[in-house]
Amino acid sequence: xxxxxxxxxxxxxxxxxxxxxxxxxxxxxxxxxxxxxxxxxxxxxxxxxxxxxxxxxxxxxxxxxxxxxxxxxxxxxxxxxxxxxxxxxxxxxxxxxxxxxxxxxxxxxxxxxxxxxxxxxxxxxxxxxxxxxxxxxxxxxxxxxxxxxxxxxxxxxxxxxxxxxxxxxxxxxxxxxxxxxxxxxxxxxxxxxxxxxxxxxxxxxxxxxxxxxxxxxxxxxxxxxxxxxxxxxxxxxxxxxxxxxxxxxxxxxxxxxxxxxxxxxxxxxxxxxxxxxxxxxxxxxxxxxxxxxxxxxxxxxxxxxxxxxxxxxxxxxxxxxxxxxxxxxxxxxxxxxxxxxxxxxxxxxxxxxxxxxxxxxxxxxxxxxxxxxxxxxxxxxxxxxxxxxxxxxxxxxxxxxxxxxxxxxxxxxxxxxxxxxxx
Amino acid sequence: xxxxxxxxxxxxxxxxxxxxxxxxxxxxxxxxxxxxxxxxxxxxxxxxxxxxxxxxxxxxxxxxxx
Numbered sequence: 001x002x003x004x005x006x007x008x009x010x011x012x013x014x015x016x017x018x019x020x021x022x023x024x025x026x027x028x029x030x031x032x033x034x035x036x037x038x039x040x041x042x043x044x045x046x047x048x049x050x051x052x053x054x055x056x057x058x059x060x061x062x063x064x065x066x067x068x069x070x071x072x073x074x075x076x077x078x079x080x081x082x083x084x085x086x087x088x089x090x091x092x093x094x095x096x097x098x099x100x101x102x103x104x105x106x107x108x109x110x111x112x113x114x115x116x117x118x119x120x121x122x123x124x125x126x127x128x129x130x131x132x133x134x135x136x137x138x139x140x141x142x143x144x145x146x147x148x149x150x151x152x153x154x155x156x157x158x159x160x161x162x163x164x165x166x167x168x169x170x171x172x173x174x175x176x177x178x179x180x181x182x183x184x185x186x187x188x189x190x191x192x193x194x195x196x197x198x199x200x201x202x203x204x205x206x207x208x209x210x211x212x213x214x215x216x217x218x219x220x221x222x223x224x225x226x227x228x229x230x231x232x233x234x235x236x237x238x239x240x241x242x243x244x245x246x247x248x249x250x251x252x253x254x255x256x257x258x259x260x261x262x263x264x265x266x267x268x269x270x271x272x273x274x275x276x277x278x279x280x281x282x283x284x285x286x287x288x289x290x291x292x293x294x295x296x297x298x299x300x301x302x303x304x305x306x307x308x309x310x311x312x313x314x315x316x317x318x319x320x321x322x323x324x325x326x327x328x329x330x331x332x333x334x335x336x337x338x339x340x341x342x343x344x345x346x347x348x349x350x351x352x353x354x355x356x357x358x359x360x361x362x363x364x365x366x367x368x369x370x371x372x373x374x375x376x377x378x379x380x381x382x383x384x385x386x387x388x389x390x391x392x393x394x395x396x397x398x399x400x401x402x403x404x405x406x407x408x409x410x411x412x413x414x415x416x417x418x419x420x421x422x423x
Numbered sequence: 424x425x426x427x428x429x430x431x432x433x434x435x436x437x438x439x440x441x442x443x444x445x446x447x448x449x450x451x452x453x454x455x456x457x458x459x460x461x462x463x464x465x466x467x468x469x470x471x472x473x474x475x476x477x478x479x480x481x482x483x484x485x486x487x488x489x
Contacts, residue, residue: 130452135437298441302477360476368479372434377453 004228004240011252012217020103022331024069026203038065038073040097040312040335041203046409053340054352062326068097068202071333072317072326075340077347077364079324083315083336084368089323090315090334091118092371096411097314097333098202098209112260113253115371122370124244125253132180132235135377141176142381148175149389156422161400164281164390165418169273170266172386176378177265181258182234183223190219195267200410220255220262235261261375269379271310271414273386278415279304279354280391281399286356291395294388300356301383306363307354309339312411313367338364339413397422424463424485426471428455432482442477443470455482 031037031044034052039045045052056063057075065071074080083090093107095115102111110116114125131137152171156162174188197204197212227236239254249257280287290300313336317328328334342363345351366373373379399405400419408416426446428439435453439446446467448458463471463485475483 127452130435134435134449134451134453135441136449359473362477362479362481364479366436366479369434372436372479377437 006248006251006254007221007224007228011250011255012214021106022069022101023206024099026099026205027067028203035060035063036065037067038063038071039067040411041200041409043409046407046413049339049413050343050352053337054343057340057344062324064326068099068333069101069331070329071097071335072328073335073337073340074324075337075344077341077344080336080338080341080364081368083334084313084364084371087119087122087370089318089321091318092116092122092313093118093316095314096198096202097335098206100206100209101316101331109253109256111252112256112263114257114374115260115264116256119370125257126370126374128239128242128244129257129374132238133374133376133378135381138378138381141179141378142385144179145172145176145382145385146389148172149386150393153389153393158423160423161419161421163418164277164420165270165274165415168390169277169386169415169418170270172273172382173266173269173379176269176382177261180235180265181223181261182227182232182236183262187219191262191266194219195263198263199267199412200408202410216259216262217255220258223258224251224254264373265375265378267408267412267414268310268373268375269382271408271412272305272308272379272383274415274418275308275310275413276301276304276383276387277390277397277420278399278405278418279308280387281397281418281420282402283354284398286354287391287395287397289356290387291391294391296357297384297387297391298380299358301380301387302361302363303354303356303358304383305365306342306348306358306361308414309342309363309365310412310414311365311367311373312337312339312413313371314411335411336367338367394422424468424471424487426457426461426463426474427484427486428457429482429484430454432480434480434482436479438477438479439474439483443467443474446471447474 053075061075063073093110094102108118108121114122117125152168178185194216231237315334317332319330321328343351366376397420400421404419405415406417433455439455440449448456450456475485
């Protein structure tokens with residue numbers, strides 16, 4: 001068999017000077033004023049970002065921080081939407097805000113296409129993925145997902161208290177995406193380390209982060225080589241063989257998209273499932289209603305996605321400009337907080353309440369514009385099935401220790417410890 | 424009443440074909456479509472409006488026929 005020479009060297013070997021890019025001083029510690037010094041990785045934010053963002057929306061509404069080398073935080077729905085639609089002035093070259101800005105020449109592809117890609121490159125890279133993630137395509141995975149959810153609950157045995165984040169929510173997206181990519185499910189503990197480094201470790205020393213990214217890509221190239229030797233019907237083989245404008249994808253495109261699917265497919269859905277179970281555990285009326293009317297789960301799931309939207313994205317400002325009465329500088333970060341947008345009273349009635357049967361719900365949990373979450377149909381299926389199975393099997397449950405619930409910091413927020421009393 | 428999707432705005436969130444499956448469909452990439460003539464029957468008005476008001480991109484138009 002002919003050797004696929006795209007992968008004889010990986011893309012990191014070709015540039016000995018990597019990592020190029022810009023680093024800034026890491027600033028941590030208590031926030032003085034959220035309007036001028038915000039940080040999404042401090043404990044106060046992780047515990048309750050909503051109060052902070054509601055306050056900022058009234059008095060700013062675009063907050064700033066010198067941390068991360070300079071960043072902005074719009075809090076109104078209209079402002080978040082405008083930035084999401086404005087790919088001319090806001091680049092997706094890096095969508096995770098940290099103390100490192102990747103080199104400018106990483107655009108337009110970015111490290112993890114297509115989420116990190118700008119037009120026009122973005123269009124084709126996204127088009128490749130769309131057919132694999134349609135609602136019809138992901139529906140084929142529903143039966144296996146449901147069976148897996150049941151097996152997780154079977155494994156609880158007769159324990160009166162379980163950690164629903166650790167023992168239930170996290171396993172579901174890990175299994176689904178590992179199946180789709182064709183990765184061994186027993187590698188799951190490694191995926192968790194990759195994710196924590198990428199999303200929660202943004203203030204870790206940059207060399208440490210780079211080393212962890214290298215380990216992630218080492219893992220991905222190992223999987224690519226395994227699939228080159230043994231092609232099969234999964235996303236990895238699909239990406240290896242895919243063509244864009246008559247050419248097969250560059251190695252960094254294949255590996256980068258795999259990294260995206262692995263990282264973005266897990267933490268986010270895990271968070272949405274966990275936050276929903278947390279809400280139902282502390283809100284008996286909503287829980288009882290869904291148990292009595294399971295056909296309402298899809299509607300309720302949309303409201304959970306609105307009220308507890310797990311994902312905040314980031315953009316980089318392309319050029320100095322005046323925007324909404326603030327002076328943005330080239331290379332400033334902008335946090336694109338879909339959670340803040342989803343709680344804007346100018347956009348939603350009773351924005352700060354969970355209205356479990358909310359009929360009109362034009363929320364932005366999956367983003368807006370060309371970067372709409374490519375996995376949104378998959379995430380919705382997993383969230384719905386995870387809730388349906390849990391409510392069917394465990395109709396009565398409550399928070400065992402409200403103070404024992406911990407939340408992820410950073411741009412993906414959901415419970416990471418969720419002790420629930422189930423008997 | 425006639426349903427129409429603005430393809431420039433649609434990003435494939437799929438709210439329309441989930442909430443009003445008898446009026447809207449999905450194409451091979453997940454974008455919303457109007458498979459029939461788009462005419463909204465009286466019994467479909469509620470779900471048609473639901474689809475319109477839940478589209479995150481405000482891509483759905485329900486125009487009154489002249």
